[in-house]
Structure formats: C-alpha cells, structure tokens
Amino acid sequence: GAGVSQTPSNKVTEKGKYVELRCDPISGHTALYWYRQSLGQGPEFLIYFQGTGAADDSGLPNDRFFAVRPEGSVSTLKIQRTERGDSAVYLCASSLRPTGELFFGEGSRLTVL
C-alpha cells in the first residue's frame, strides 16, 4: 500500500480481555514506531523498532504491553488484561531510516468497557 496501514480502525473490548493491534508500514521502511494518543493529549511514545529488534521500549507503560516485529515489516502491539485506562488511539508510524520523516497511519481506536 501507499501509506501506513493499521487494523482494526476501531476495537471495543471488555476489561480484562487481550487485544492485538496491527501495523503494516510503508514498504522498505526499516524504522517503526508505536505511539498512544489519549483524549485531549498529544501522541505519547511507546516503542521504536529498527528492523526486527526493539531499539527503545522505554515508553511501554507496564508489562501488560508488548510489541513484536518478527520479520522487520509488520508489527503487532499486544495488550494483556486490558484496563479502562488503556482506552486511546494507538498510532503507528514508519520511516525510511532513523530520524527520517515519520509517516503515520490513521490509528486504531481502542475502547475498553
């Protein structure tokens, strides 16, 4: 595809459930980022991948959050035992190289009831 693709665009789940959010970056982009945007706030950094490895996961709020990028392309953000405070828009971005221009997807809106 031409841009960063995120699925699902909307996810409603119940407290305590497990959720996976998928990001398909622009082809050839080696760097991939996850951000979280809560209502009325700017995006907040979660994790950054360079290739297959997580180069910086300092933004993950706790051990319920985990992300993988096994083949250096598609990434999945995994949230265990969801809590109402996890409700937010989860943004994925990719870039051709580190510190290059970030191209953002439209986000996955997660609502935890």
Added chain:
Amino acid sequence: AQSVTQLGSHVSVSEGALVLLRCNYSSSVPPYLFWYVQYPNQGLQLLLKYTTGATLVKGINGFEAEFKKSETSFHLTKPSAHMSDAAEYFCAVSGVGNEKLTFGTGTRLTIIP
C-alpha cells in the same frame, strides 16, 4: 529530557488573517523540532522540521516556523489563513540522535469564514 508546551488549545482566526501557533520547548541537548498537522480522520502529517542550519524553516501549504534559541521557541505561522487549514497542530521535539518524538498537547485551529 525534552518537552514542548503549546500555548492555546484552541485558536480561531478569520480567513485571510495571520495564523500564529505557539510552541516553546525544553531540551537538555540541541533539539530537533517539528510541526505536525492532523486533519479530521487522517493520520499525522509532517508540516516542517528544524534540525540544524537556517533557523527559518519553510514547510508545506505556506507554513513556516522560526527556531529562536534565546526564547526556546518554535512558533508556526502562515501569512493568510485558508479554510483548508482547519485542523489540529502538534509541535514535537527530539534530541539529536534520539529517534523518539515528544509531542505537545496540540492546538485546534478553526478558520472563520
């Protein structure tokens, strides 16, 4: 550590009037500074960025920003507002060699016909 403060969560200007969106940053290292725009139902899009060199940076859609180290500011301006400029604007900062962006809380720009 880096942070940005955007003054004014909502700004309204008349069509044809000057647009001024304010951003002040805090950084312990030389900063990279960015402005992103988010149109309704779209992903974040880079407007412009400052890394090194010329302090006046020109971006897309007629926007520009000036890096003022003495004032720790990076305000976004456009001489004449257009209806299509209505969107949410985010200022962001990263340190040199630091791939993760720290975003401000955003400014929603409304254009009055």
